[in-house]
Amino acid sequence: MLRPDDRGVLYGEGVFETVWIRDGVARLRDAHLARMARSAALLEITLPDPAPLVDEAEARWRADGEGALRLVCTAGPAGGEPVLYATVTPVPEAVIAQRADGVRVVTAEAGVSRERPGWSLTTAKTLSYAANLAARRSAGDRDMLWVSTEGYALESPTAGLVWLSDGVLHGVAGDGVLPSVTVAHLLSEAGGVHGEATVADLDRSDGIWLVSALRGLAEVIELDGRGRARSPWTGRLSRIVSRRPG
Structure with a gap:
């Protein structure tokens, strides 16, 4: 399906989305x-x-299991058309376990400012994930939370961040x-x-x-080696993430 000179293969020039399939439905489709369309536009890729493909994945995936639908669009060869394809695999048991067990997290400076230049692709979900995977490997059996040069929490290599303060749930603004x-x-x-x-x-x-599509909600039970008490909000928030949108 992919030519050796596809720009997605050569340069990581492409975008993807991972969607949770449960009960035969692609959640938050x-x-x-x-x-995905916004990411493709940032890379100037015409997204088919x-x-x-989502319809077919919903129809083919067994209704009694959790599926990870991965949609991938590469830029194609120079002068050629973009390539779009999909895969569906079971959600890993280790990922499912994090919903109940929580995660231990270590912080690390990302080496970037919250103020990014106009050409930055940090707000696009691109195929250039080598740095994300390297960060996860360096954290070992823990997850990593990136921090900006200004000292503000950003995101995990594969998840977003939310926290509870004064009875209000917060999420990173997106800078x-x-x-x-x-x-x-x-x-x-x-x-x-x-x-x-x-x-x-x-x-x-x-x-x-x-928080992420497949992981759902995983509570941080340790931050930089400091243990944390479990929050009574975890069950409520997990139910929100897991229930089918109405």
Whole structure:
């Protein structure tokens, strides 16, 4: 399907989305497809319509299991057409376990400012994920939370960030951060707001969670080696993330 000279292969010039399929339904489908279209536009890629692939994935995936639908669009060869394809695999058991067990997190400076130049692609979900995967490997059995040069929490290599402060749920505002579909949904349903937080702010918060399409909601139970008490909000927020949007 992919030519050796496809720009997605040569340069990582392409975009993707990962969508959670449960009970035969691609959750938050419209929001994921809208983000994929925005990402493709930032890379000046003409995105073929992914809706038929989503329809087929919903029809083919077994209704009693959780599926990870991955939509990929590469830029294609120079002068050629973009290539769009999809895969569906089971959601890994280790990812599902994090919903109940929580995650241990270490912070690391991302080496970037929240103020990004106009050409920056940090708000696009591109195929250039080598740095994200390297960050995860360096964290070992923990997850990583990137921090800007100004000291503000940004995101995990594969998840968005939310935290609870003074009874209000907060999510990163999105300055130079990939806008998380699941975080946006959670804030909307829980009456949350966008905001910013330093690591010290997170330490003082009443709850911290990493949120993504497949992981759902995973509570941070340790931050930079400091254990955290479990939040009574975790069950409520997990139910919001897991229930089928009405």
